[in-house]
Amino acid sequence: xxxxxxxxxxxxxxxxxxxxxxxxxxxxxxxxxxxxxxxxxxxxxxxxxxxxxxxxxxxxxxxxxxxxxxxxxxx
Numbered sequence: 001x002x003x004x005x006x007x008x009x010x011x012x013x014x015x016x017x018x019x020x021x022x023x024x025x026x027x028x029x030x031x032x033x034x035x036x037x038x039x040x041x042x043x044x045x046x047x048x049x050x051x052x053x054x055x056x057x058x059x060x061x062x063x064x065x066x067x068x069x070x071x072x073x074x075x
Contacts, residue, residue, distance in 0.1 A: 006074060009070065012069055016062055
């Protein structure tokens, strides 16, 4: 029973980590690329910085949530 439980926990942590990576790419890389190429996006430097910091914190929080979920593994 614990093997199945461990695999489910690892699968959940993997899903959360993938969501965290997608959040970082969408919220951090996207606005900076839009700003670099003059594409429609956030207005100026401070707006991009604020958006980047918020999404960086959200992505990091989701990643650490995935790490917390892994603490539920049973040896």
